[in-house]
Amino acid sequence: MRLSRYFLPLLKETPAEAQIVSHRLMLRAGMLRQEAAGIYAWLPLGHRVLQKVEQIVREEMDRAGAVELLMPTLQLADLWRESGRYDDYGAEMLRITDRHERELLYGPTNEEMITEIFRAYVRSYKALPKNLYHIQWKFRDEQRPRFGVMRGREFLMKDAYSFDVDEAAGKAAYNRMFVAYLRLFKRMGLSAIPMKAETGPIGGDLSHEFIVLAQTGESQVFLDRRMLDLPVPGEDVDYEGDLEPIVTDWTRLYAATEDVHDADRYGRETPEADQITARGIEVGQTFFFGDKYSKPMKAVVSGPDGVERPVQMGSYGVGVSRLLGAIIEASHDEAGIIWPDAVAPFGVGIVNLRPGDAATDRACEEAYVALKQGGKEPLLDDTDERPGGKFAAMDLIGLPWQLIIGPRGLAEGKVEVKRRASGERHTLPLVEALSMMGA
Ligand SMILES: Nc1ncnc2c1ncn2[C@@H]1O[C@H](COP(=O)(O)OP(=O)(O)OP(=O)(O)O)[C@@H](O)[C@H]1O
Numbered sequence: 001m002r003l004s005r006y007f008l009p010l011l012k013e014t015p016a017e018a019q020i021v022s023h024r025l026m027l028r029a030g031m032l033r034q035e036a037a038g039i040y041a042w043l044p045l046g047h048r049v050l051q052k053v054e055q056i057v058r059e060e061m062d063r064a065g066a067v068e069l070l071m072p073t074l075q076l077a078d079l080w081r082e083s084g085r086y087d088d089y090g091a092e093m094l095r096i097t098d099r100h101e102r103e104l105l106y107g108p109t110n111e112e113m114i115t116e117i118f119r120a121y122v123r124s125y126k127a128l129p130k131n132l133y134h135i136q137w138k139f140r141d142e143q144r145p146r147f148g149v150m151r152g153r154e155f156l157m158k159d160a161y162s163f164d165v166d167e168a169a170g171k172a173a174y175n176r177m178f179v180a181y182l183r184l185f186k187r188m189g190l191s192a193i194p195m196k197a198e199t200g201p202i203g204g205d206l207s208h209e210f211i212v213l214a215q216t217g218e219s220q221v222f223l224d225r226r227m228l229d230l231p232v233p234g235e236d237v238d239y240e241g242d243l244e245p246i247v248t249d250w251t252r253l254y255a256a257t258e259d260v261h262d263a264d265r266y267g268r269e270t271p272e273a274d275q276i277t278a279r280g281i282e283v284g285q286t287f288f289f290g291d292k293y294s295k296p297m298k299a300v301v302s303g304p305d306g307v308e309r310p311v312q313m314g315s316y317g318v319g320v321s322r323l324l325g326a327i328i329e330a331s332h333d334e335a336g337i338i339w340p341d342a343v344a345p346f347g348v349g350i351v352n353l354r355p356g357d358a359a360t361d362r363a364c365e366e367a368y369v370a371l372k373q374g375g376k377e378p379l380l381d382d383t384d385e386r387p388g389g390k391f392a393a394m395d396l397i398g399l400p401w402q403l404i405i406g407p408r409g410l411a412e413g414k415v416e417v418k419r420r421a422s423g424e425r426h427t428l429p430l431v432e433a434l435s436m437m438g439a
C-alpha cells in the first residue's frame with residue numbers, strides 16, 4: 001500500500017475523552033472513529049488488524065474441529081421466550097419492532113439461535129460431537145460503554161457452541177476449546193490466564209475467563225505467579241486425544257476473578273511469595289452448561305440405547321474487537337503502538353526520505369515490490385511530509401519493521417532498518433536489509 005493513496009487520518013492531539021492508552025492510541029493512529037457511544041467505525045488501519053485477529057481465531061477454531069457458519073445479528077424475541085431469557089436479560093438487550101409489529105432483538109449472544117438450528121437438523125448421537133461457531137457483531141446496551149473497543153455496545157465476538165451426547169463428551173469438547181484458547185491468545189502475543197469464573201446470564205457451573213493482566217483491566221484478579229510460566233501447547237497438539245492433562249495443568253494452580261475469589265483457599269494453596277493481585281482484561285470465556293438451553297428448547301438426540309435426551313452444550317466466546325485494545329495495552333511505548341508480528345496491519349513501513357529524488361524513489365520502489373512479493377505487506381510512505389513527521393507516524397502506527405531510504409545513505413549503497421519493538425537499528429545494503437526482514 002502507498003500511503004499517498006491510503007486513508008490514515010492520524011491525530012496530532014491526544015483526544016481528551018480517551019482515558020486509557022489503547023483507546024488513545026487507536027484514535028491517534030487513525031484506526032477507529034466513534035459514531036455513537038460505544039459504537040465505532042473501523043477505519044482502514046483498524047480494520048486490517050481486526051481481520052488479522054479474526055483470522056487467528058478462525059484458524060485455531062478450525063484446528064480444534066469447530067465448524068464456521070454465520071448467524072444474523074437480528075433475532076426473534078419469541079426464540080428467547082423459549083429459553084426464558086427474553087425477560088431476564090434486562091436493559092442490556094436492544095429490542096426492536098419491525099413494520100409488522102414483530103418483536104426482534106439485536107443479538108447479545110446466540111445460544112438460543114444455535115440451539116434452534118441444531119434441533120432442526122440433528123436427532124441422533126451419531127452426528128455428534130459437533131461444534132459450530134461464528135464471528136459476528138453483537139450488541140449489548142452497556143450501562144457505561146467506555147475505554148474504546150474494550151467495552152463497546154456494538155462489538156465483534158467469536159462464539160462457538162458445542163453439542164455432545166453426554167457430560168463426559170461435553171467436558172472433552174470443553175477441553176478442546178480451552179486448549180484452542182491458550183493457543184490463539186498466545187499467537188497474538190498475549191499471555192491470557194484461564195481463571196475460575198462466575199457464569200452470569202449464560203448459566204452452568206463450569207466456566208473459565210481468560211484474562212490478560214493489565215493495569216487498566218476492569219477485573220480484579222488473584223493468581224499464582226507460577227501460572228505465568230506454564231507452557232502453551234504447540235500446533236501439533238492432538239485434538240483427537242485426551243486433553244485433560246493439559247487442562248489439569250492449567251487449572252491446578254489458584255487463579256480466580258474477584259467474583260469467585262476464595263481468600264482462605266488462596267492463602268492455603270499459594271505461597272505468599274507467589275501470590276499476585278492484579279487487574280485484568282477478560283478476552284474470552286468458556287462455559288459448559290449441559291442442558292440449560294436444550295431442555296427448555298427441546299433439542300434432543302437419541303443415544304446408543306435409543307433413548308432421547310437433551311443434548312449437552314457449552315459455549316465459548318472471544319472478544320475479537322476487545323482483543324485489539326488488550327494487545328495495545330500489553331504492547332506499546334511512549335511513541336505509540338508496537339504490533340506483534342502476527343497481527344500487525346502491515347509488516348514493514350518504508351520511509352522515503354526524499355520523494356522526487358530519482359535514486360531514492362527507485363530504491364523504495366524496488367524494496368516495495370520485493371517486500372510485497374515476499375508477503376511482507378509493506379506500507380510505503382511516499383508523501384511529502386518532513387522526515388521527522390514520517391518517523392513519528394511510523395512509530396505511532398507500530399509496524400514491526402521500518403525501512404528508511406534516503407539519498408545520503410544510498411550514496412554509500414546503504415539503507416537503514418529499524419525494529420520497532422527494540423528500537424535496534426542497522427545500516428546496510430538494501431538486499432541485506434530485505435533478507436533481514438525475511439523478504
Ligand atoms: N461490551 C463489550 N465490548 C467488547 N467486548 C465484549 C463486551 N462484552 C463482552 N465482550 C467480549 O466477549 C467475550 C464473551 O462474552 P461474555 O458473555 O463472556 O461477556 P461478559 O462476561 O458479559 O463480559 P464483561 O464481563 O466484560 O461484561 C468476553 O470475554 C469479552 O471479551
Ligand SMILES: [Mg+2]
Nearest residue numbers: 209282284285
Ligand atoms: Mg464473560
